[in-house]
Amino acid sequence: MRPTVHDIAAAAGVSLATVDRVLNQRAGVRTVTREKVEQAIERIGYVRDVAAANLAKSRVYPFVFILPSGDNSFMRGLEEQVRAAIGRSAVERTDITVVTVPAFNVEALVAALDEARAGSPAGVAVVAIDSPDVIAAVDRLRAGRIPVVTLVSDLAGSKRDHFAGVDNIAAGRTAASLMGRFLGGRSGPVAVLAGSMLVRDHRERLDGFRTVMAEHFSGHALLPVIEGQDDPALVEKLVGKALAASPEIAGIYSLGAGNRGLIAALKRRVNAAPVCVIAHELTQHTRAALNDGLIDVVLNQDAGHEVRSAIRVLKAKADGVAVIGAQERIRLDIFLKDNLPFEQDSNQAPAEGRQD
Amino acid sequence: MRPTVHDIAAAAGVSLATVDRVLNQRAGVRTVTREKVEQAIERIGYVRDVAAANLAKSRVYPFVFILPSGDNSFMRGLEEQVRAAIGRSAVERTDITVVTVPAFNVEALVAALDEARAGSPAGVAVVAIDSPDVIAAVDRLRAGRIPVVTLVSDLAGSKRDHFAGVDNIAAGRTAASLMGRFLGGRSGPVAVLAGSMLVRDHRERLDGFRTVMAEHFSGHALLPVIEGQDDPALVEKLVGKALAASPEIAGIYSLGAGNRGLIAALKRRVNAAPVCVIAHELTQHTRAALNDGLIDVVLNQDAGHEVRSAIRVLKAKADGVAVIGAQERIRLDIFLKDNLPFEQDSNQAPAEGRQD
DNA sequence: AATTTTCTGATTTACGTACATCAAATTTTC
DNA sequence: GAAAATTTGATGTACGTAAATCAGAAAATT
Incomplete structure (x- = not known):
């Protein structure tokens, strides 16, 4: 069986409460005790059960997605994918807000970023415009400890956590x-x-x-x-x-x-x-x-993958945990007439089975 | 807030125990009562919290992966990806067994499939060889209600649930x-x-x-x-x-x-x-x-994606729930010298953060 | 040594679901 | 209409973690 917090307590010879204080970086633990607990965690190979933790916390992740508005098929497809993710929010414990701003408009984007920050979400995904003002706005978010993922278009020189897009x-x-x-x-x-x-x-x-x-x-x-x-x-x-x-x-x-x-x-x-x-x-x-x-x-570039990847990364950053690097690399699809995938709804569900 | 089983009970005017019987298809509920509960579920938009359910059940998914043995870089890479998934098993609640059989050997593959069946796992992933005997062995698994996903090479004519591979x-x-x-x-x-x-x-x-x-x-x-x-x-x-x-x-x-x-x-x-x-x-x-x-x-074809997709689909089939179709389509990568991804360990983890 | 401060333990409740038990109510059967 | 069978309700425990409270122990300070 997989070790639990109780096993840590037993192994370290401390109480459950102390283990909890160490695990959740709460104050009131002496350094020696903390180290004792950390060694026990290491020794027995404890891995936190994220599902149980999220359950106990009733965790939801409020995210903001900022996309360009306008008549652009790709961007509208991207938005559709975000809305599909909203449809899965009950299952994924997300609470996603979509904000659209005029394309190629720096001031509007900066305003949207600042407004997002005011709502102190658990993360922000943004299709960036390359500009010092935008970089500053993103860095303000990061200064407020809000994870930021750039989507589709990156923002070099900023402190964004991750770029979800192709090379x-x-x-x-x-x-x-x-x-x-x-x-x-x-x-x-x-x-x-x-x-x-x-x-x-x-x-x-x-x-x-x-x-x-x-x-x-x-x-x-x-x-x-x-x-x-x-x-x-x-x-x-x-x-x-x-x-x-x-x-x-x-x-x-x-x-x-x-x-x-x-x-x-x-x-x-x-x-x-x-x-x-x-x-x-x-x-x-x-x-x-x-x-x-x-x-x-x-x-x-597969907009659905980009959106799902952005959400996974934002969650991971919000929780301070690692991600599967290879899974988050967005690949460049090359389509010829001969390898076109069948057209299909982006958020269709198979006939059998019920989402529960 | 998202509705819970308690809300169903209140909405349907029945007890929690009855809701539980309906949700988990246990016996001892009259048809009229069952329908009342199902309507309430529909009406309030209840979605089962899979994480909590898995926690309560202490669910683990025993899976078997059957791969060809031998000196084949791609297949060895595939096996490595399966082992990487084994490394994530604590987090993903999986218990994966890898079985290798000589390549292009029908009898060995059939034997492996039958042996897997004897262990009654929650699912089997197999790199198939096209042969009536293999089809029969796969159908035996399905007859025993064990989900089967073909990996890399499909098995047309069989009752496999899904194919995780490229077109x-x-x-x-x-x-x-x-x-x-x-x-x-x-x-x-x-x-x-x-x-x-x-x-x-x-x-x-x-x-x-x-x-x-x-x-x-x-x-x-x-x-x-x-x-x-x-x-x-x-x-x-x-x-x-x-x-x-x-x-x-x-x-x-x-x-x-x-x-x-x-x-x-x-x-x-x-x-x-x-x-x-x-x-x-x-x-x-x-x-x-x-x-x-x-x-x-x-x-x-990205072996890592194929393995992760196979696991997701097997889990979904084991639970009888739907999957995101678009996410499970394995894409054909076309690499020229110019779009080669950087070489990297398949299971590397970013420096920051700890897996918990 | 007495006091204050800091640290630790013990215990409880909660999250949403699963599952078991037993009593009570309802229906079916004769 | 009584007995038997079935259905339903009430209740408690469990899963692994979070979070809070309060008492007690250990340190640091005077």
Whole structure:
């Protein structure tokens, strides 16, 4: 049988109350006694039963998720996943609040972070914008001992506890590697379409892409980056213009959102040479375009995994316990037409069994 | 506050004992009373607190994992992941037994399955071999109400509860798609290297690969399949012979294990035209070969995810509850040199915090 | 040595559920 | 309508931990 607090007490020759004081770092234990207890814990290999502890504490974890608002399929999918997690809150002992703020708006994000702090939650997950003000706001949370996880886009230089997202430099490198190889012998420049250089994930993808293109596929010139603000209408206009200006374009790397606009622009092209298109995030639009052959590769991060991982990490940080490192690494999915997963509701439940 | 059994009793106007009888499907409750209680449960939205229930029951889940033995990096990595899970058993309330049986040996596997059944565990996970005898043995387990999850290689036609592994047809299709595009204009036949056509995953990968090659890249002839039994020495011999016999080979798809042999054979080749190599499973050998440019793509399934998923599903099946479908879908990782994850111990723990 | 302060022990209640026992009420059967 | 069978209620204990109270012991201070 697994040792309990009673076994610690017996092994250390102290009372249950003293064991409890040591375990829960309460005051009123002499250092010698504390060490005696800690040695006993070590010796008998005691591991706290988290389930029982949570039960006794009636623990719930109030978390705040801060996401960009707006018409962005990926972000709306992310929000849907957070809401799915809210649906599981009874089982997972969470109490999650979702806050949306206008995209690429530093002041709004800082205000949301500060407001979250005022509610003193057990943790905050945030899709970060790279800015000194945001870093300061995150560090204020951390100064108040509130764990912070960045979601999707990281915030280097801040004291955030963890980043739940993909390695975006690797994503950019991968895009370049696939682009170069898919183009094979073909010549022609490559266009890059981004949302905004304000967010770190976009910048990192661009860096990775540029590095590998320059290193291995320098035959393809890179056209100036198109900044579409993740806005489909704007993207469509800008891409259309770029395609008209450089009809010899061989490839397009779309590293942000607003892919609906890209797809619309591609559809309007007729009798033109094939273009290798690599885009990010699997949405209904990119999925359809992949199936139609308009897009060649979709690089994806699984929003559901990111949300679940963020929650696990926030819980662990709130409790001061370790996490399974490998489980929390968010992987970059590479989707071709051939390995598209079946479409399904993100929060469907199997027919059999009842959630209890 | 979340409703408890007491709330059900109050809402239904019955005693706690009756609620307990209904919840745990004990005898001695009239149908009308049972329905009254069930309606109350529905009405107040009661969800059983699994942690408290497990605590009260002192529940542990005895599971058996049956894996192939032998010198196969992927399978050994899988076993390591199972042992890592054993290390978490105190926290996860599991009691896992690992059984290894000779690879591709139907009788040994059937014997292991029957022996597992004799111990009446709460669930069995097995790397299956496709054979009527194995199907029968799995169905015997299911007949004894023991949940079964197939791991890595599925067992179609059996009554297994779940498959924790990748879609291998999609994997084969993806390999073909990448192979065809990477070869670009180059001509030459493509060789396929398999372990054994006895296991379903290898057969499915081959099917998917052949289909897409025939459909889109028929310019490349497929050489007869080389069956290397996942044995590095044998593989090296056979691949060396094949390369000598057909020096114009443009690509190699290695869909099984024994990649050490493949890599050795490739290294011995000098002054020959480049070959596009796509292999399965990220091991220290394939990782190094990818970095050296000997292998172009590694398709991978994350053994850690598979093991953790198998455990989650077995628990859920044992308890008769639902699982998060999307979370249990094992994804196919596509690794290029550019998106290789950092090497790390599979069961390392962060420095800060203590597991309690 | 007496007093104050700090530390430790003993005990109890609680968390939400499982499970067992026995008495009481209700229904069924003859 | 009485006896038998079934159903329901009341109650207590247990799981492993948290948290509180209060008495008593041990140290530190005077």
